[in-house]
Amino acid sequence: MVEGSPSYAMRALESIQNQDLYDLQIVVVCRDAAPGARHSLQVAADRDIHIDLIDVEDAKRGACLRAGFDASRGSQIIAMNADEWFAPQALSKMVDIACDTAADIVLPSVSLDRYDAHRERHSRVLDAASIAIEDESSMVTGLPQLILGGLVAQTSGVMYSRPLFEACLSRGKAYRTVEFMAYALSQARFVSGCGDACFHAVAPKLTDAFDPTMYARISDDTRALDELADSLSEADSGGRLKLASQKFYFAGLVACIENLCLSPHGVSSIERSARMRDMLDAPRTRQMVAALKDNHRGLGLLFGPIASAKPARCVMCTHLAAFLNRTGTKTA
Structure with missing residues (x-):
């Protein structure tokens, strides 16, 4: 899903293009994108055969995610927004772990970034190191780490096996919610953390406006x-x-x-x-x-x-x- 500043969208896209992976499909889904962002993405898609650019007019929640998944062909799925980005080599490290362990879920470390009035970045890191869940016993040990460390609420940037991601979508679990991750964890055969892979997301702003929901x-x-x-x-x-x-x-x-x-x-x-x-x-x-x-x-x-x-x-x-x-x- 692409929204807002063209620079954010291009930073997100370039963070994927610059990964050291060749066998990669990038599905960019646009809905109500600013003209400048849409043009920049079209130019990028025309230059890179790995990029599939599609437009969605459906305003329903999850429409962009479903459209992106339907257009995808990969055995592993990662979804992210336009204002998020991966650090260099993060994807290859996550793919290596997914292949070595047959993990259904690979969690990167997450840097929650915010910018102050002077445009200086301040980050809080959610560390994914030492996460390995393969049975009920290790789930009891590892899940509190995910909950108290904040990663249970982080669905964006996470690598899922295609069957697991499709199962979550078919159950109607709303993406970017703990309910989505909880269901995914309940169905996963193996969950692994990748502490060396870093995914950058925007830190939540709790006091910008009152949220009645x-x-x-x-x-x-x-x-x-x-x-x-x-x-x-x-x-x-x-x-x-x-x-x-x-x-x-x-x-x-x-x-x-x-x-x-x-x-x-x-x-x-x-x-x-x-x-x-x-x-x-x-x-x-x-x-x-x-x-x-x-x-x-x-x-x-x-x-x-x-x-x-x-x-x-x-x-x-x-x-x-x-x-x-x-x-x-x-x-x-």
């Missing part, structure tokens, strides 16, 4: 992780997956509260209080508090106010944590 997405994501944990309950005698799922929900809830309180174009104080109360009183939140009350060390300033279900304290601690983060003071 954010809490619903976090709830859906946590439900998908809970279902995966339930399917592995016999192998997970220590409850590690459930605990990781609870911590995932807590991190998502904190992000929702930050979005509600810190967005410059937010909501009124009355609506903010009502939404805060709904999140704090939700059964899922109370279950999380009960599960983490004896294991909340390192969770930060907001656990106490969330546990006591006090909206005003949540607002105060959110602004305090934001101030301490700006000044570089530790909050946990």
Whole structure:
């Protein structure tokens, strides 16, 4: 899917063209692309036989992904957006692992990039090293690493076997969601990380604008992780997956509260209080508090106010944590 600045689209495309692989098909799907971006991509496609450029007018979610998959012919599939890119040699390293281990999923390390007002890049790396899942026992050991490390929410840039990717699409799992990755993990025979391969993605911006659907997405994501944990309950005698799922929900809830309180174009104080109360009183939140009350060390300033279900304290601690983060003071 191509959108926005032509420079972003061309950077993404060139990061694939410059990989040291020959047997490669690049499917570029355009929908509502800016004229400059569309022209640049057409020129690139005319010069490179590996590029298939197609246009999609369907506005439905997932239409670009389905169109791209239908046009693809490869045994491994990677999907990405126009504002994402691969570091040099990343693809060949991922292909080597997929061939050596017969992995259905190969996860690269992910650099979540953001740019400050001076256009300096700041990155947070999600490390994919040491990930190897081949049975229920290793799933119980490796899945908490994926959940707590953030990679379970990273579907873009991941290499999937073609049958597995098609199975996820046929089940109607929405791409770029934890539900998609959770289903893929439940069906994969072998999952491997490739710590030496780096994929660059845009870091999420939580406070640019208030997002009224954010809490619903976090709830859906946590439900998908809970279902995966339930399917592995016999192998997970220590409850590690459930605990990781609870911590995932807590991190998502904190992000929702930050979005509600810190967005410059937010909501009124009355609506903010009502939404805060709904999140704090939700059964899922109370279950999380009960599960983490004896294991909340390192969770930060907001656990106490969330546990006591006090909206005003949540607002105060959110602004305090934001101030301490700006000044570089530790909050946990």
